[in-house]
Amino acid sequence: MAAIVDIKGVTKVYGRGDVAVHALRGVDLTIGDGEFAAMAGPSGSGKSTLLNIIGALDTATSGSVVVDGEDLGGMGAAVLSKLRRERIGFVFQNFNLVPVLTALENAEYVLLLQGVAKSERRDRVRALLTEVGLGGMEDRYPRELSGGQQQRVAIARSIVAEPALVLADEPTANVDSATGDSLIDLMRGLRDEKGVTFLFSTHDAKVMERSDRLLLLTDGLITADGVPSDVLQRG
Amino acid sequence: MMARVVSVAVLAWRSIWRHRRRTIITIASIAFGVTIVVFAVTMNEGVYSQLIDDAVRMQSGHVTIEHADYRDAPAIDLAVDGVHELRATIEALPGVEATKLLVLGQGIARSGSGAVGVAVMGVEPEVEARTSPLARNIVAGAYLTADDGARVVVGRGLADRLRLDEGKKLVVATNDARGDLVESLYRVSGIFETGADEIDGYVIQAPLGPVRELYGLRGDQATQLGVLLDDPDEQRALLDAVSDAIAGTSAVARGWQQVLPELSAMIRLDRVSDWTFEGMLIVLVLFTILNTLLMSVIERERELSVLLAIGTPPLQLRMQVLTEAVYIGLIGSVVGMALGTAVATWFAVNGLDLRGLYDEEMTISGLAVSMVLRPRVTPEIVMTIGMIVFAATTMLGALVMRRASRIEIADVLR
Numbered sequence: 001m002a003a004i005v006d007i008k009g010v011t012k013v014y015g016r017g018d019v020a021v022h023a024l025r026g027v028d029l030t031i032g033d034g035e036f037a038a039m040a041g042p043s044g045s046g047k048s049t050l051l052n053i054i055g056a057l058d059t060a061t062s063g064s065v066v067v068d069g070e071d072l073g074g075m076g077a078a079v080l081s082k083l084r085r086e087r088i089g090f091v092f093q094n095f096n097l098v099p100v101l102t103a104l105e106n107a108e109y110v111l112l113l114q115g116v117a118k119s120e121r122r123d124r125v126r127a128l129l130t131e132v133g134l135g136g137m138e139d140r141y142p143r144e145l146s147g148g149q150q151q152r153v154a155i156a157r158s159i160v161a162e163p164a165l166v167l168a169d170e171p172t173a174n175v176d177s178a179t180g181d182s183l184i185d186l187m188r189g190l191r192d193e194k195g196v197t198f199l200f201s202t203h204d205a206k207v208m209e210r211s212d213r214l215l216l217l218t219d220g221l222i223t224a225d226g227v228p229s230d231v232l233q234r235g
Numbered sequence: 236m237m238a239r240v241v242s243v244a245v246l247a248w249r250s251i252w253r254h255r256r257r258t259i260i261t262i263a264s265i266a267f268g269v270t271i272v273v274f275a276v277t278m279n280e281g282v283y284s285q286l287i288d289d290a291v292r293m294q295s296g297h298v299t300i301e302h303a304d305y306r307d308a309p310a311i312d313l314a315v316d317g318v319h320e321l322r323a324t325i326e327a328l329p330g331v332e333a334t335k336l337l338v339l340g341q342g343i344a345r346s347g348s349g350a351v352g353v354a355v356m357g358v359e360p361e362v363e364a365r366t367s368p369l370a371r372n373i374v375a376g377a378y379l380t381a382d383d384g385a386r387v388v389v390g391r392g393l394a395d396r397l398r399l400d401e402g403k404k405l406v407v408a409t410n411d412a413r414g415d416l417v418e419s420l421y422r423v424s425g426i427f428e429t430g431a432d433e434i435d436g437y438v439i440q441a442p443l444g445p446v447r448e449l450y451g452l453r454g455d456q457a458t459q460l461g462v463l464l465d466d467p468d469e470q471r472a473l474l475d476a477v478s479d480a481i482a483g484t485s486a487v488a489r490g491w492q493q494v495l496p497e498l499s500a501m502i503r504l505d506r507v508s509d510w511t512f513e514g515m516l517i518v519l520v521l522f523t524i525l526n527t528l529l530m531s532v533i534e535r536e537r538e539l540s541v542l543l544a545i546g547t548p549p550l551q552l553r554m555q556v557l558t559e560a561v562y563i564g565l566i567g568s569v570v571g572m573a574l575g576t577a578v579a580t581w582f583a584v585n586g587l588d589l590r591g592l593y594d595e596e597m598t599i600s601g602l603a604v605s606m607v608l609r610p611r612v613t614p615e616i617v618m619t620i621g622m623i624v625f626a627a628t629t630m631l632g633a634l635v636m637r638r639a640s641r642i643e644i645a646d647v648l649r
Contacts, residue, residue, distance in 0.1 A: 058645035085546020096541040100249035
């Protein structure tokens, strides 16, 4: 299995001197193509920081980060922006859709940035929205959708450009349990069908159990990594 | 590329309307500011235009042809020769409304009640009656006619000091072009009252012929050949054409600004003061706009961070924020220009009547100002004000855009 994420000795320090906070203390991690992996750990353990660094939203203080074969070290802002646009999808805890765009416009935004022709954009997005269960809701604005529906739009937005990796920061945190289950079903289905690699952080034990691989972070280090049942038993 | 531009335009347009009331208030404040400034500037320009128009029509036109040395030391012997041929040449130029011949001299006016220093204006009565506001301000008797011989019109102030009435006689004593002491008897045809003491107490007008005789000038001589224009804004072009036409003679062409330097300086000074006040008003409006634009970026930092996170090029995001400012500035300026033009045009047609507020005539630089004010509305004035406000709003957008470009995605999304 080819590695989509390969990071070695990654540290992240916020601040300096006495007030320095060591968010990551030397993380080594490899995520293979098509994995459906979850990260868990208490607040402040470094989950979001690690996702941000893998997603090229933040830079590591030291160590190497390779995503889909690209070493992120030393890349400029424009190149990182292009990498995010073309190879990484994001799903956020608060959905974070653009409120003035419809479901269809939100989902097609990344394709528009990539210069995909309008007719192709619209066809692909309509098909995808139907696939995530939002057929007929293309013209609704985020305020007209439930939390679960908004997160489905966000998931559609994250995979519409067929990225190598989708990073999801607690994607089920703001929806009820049943909706959370259906979102995990959706993401797993997309992984199975399209081969998209998912890496997400979560606090929800049910979500952890449904991943293929569970990483446990504690104080900026990966302290457990394996099949969820094993990790949870040890944790 | 085109799709991205459209996307920026659409996102920016929809974004400004997400807080409809706030955007409307901001646009209204821009529009109100532009309206006020357009009205104030056009009103001032209206007063200036009226002053200039009265002054040039009463005196020697928008363009004055006179002896090259006359301005340095006005003397009756510095007259222009061959004025009839010159006049024919000038009148053939496009944009010339009328020309007028003048003989301007000094003298002492004497009646049985005393003597007073006066400015003597030899004029063509039929031209003055058509063009000069002085001829329309006769309060007793009648203005001069072409057939009048030794008759004069005098100002109310001068008439009071010399106890003159219609039909009374006065003697004007002066030095002629050869330096000889001469005098001539005139009968008062009428009394004018412009409201300006400097004119009503000092000026007498008489037909050109008798004044030429008094000063010993020939029939083809005058101290000034005045040119009135159809469009005062065409002064520069006509000045050049006239200068070409009189090249090689002892005469020169001067704009009214050189002939009436005090009036010109007063208007320039007044304009600076007006624009300072109006500039302050614009600055106040800009603070409102800055507040709105800044708020709209600060409260959307998370959304803008998400857009950056999913791969929006930073330049595109900056363009979106700038475009929002452009929309607000453009709508506010256009609405303000339309409203300002409508209000100013209404007053230009109907006049702003301030006569009830003032008992006496107001004068500026010795010229009476009508108390019925009429704005002078021109596309240049309105466009200039609109463009200034629009450009300033766009610059504010650029300032706010810088803030948007400094967003730390990870910090905001944490």
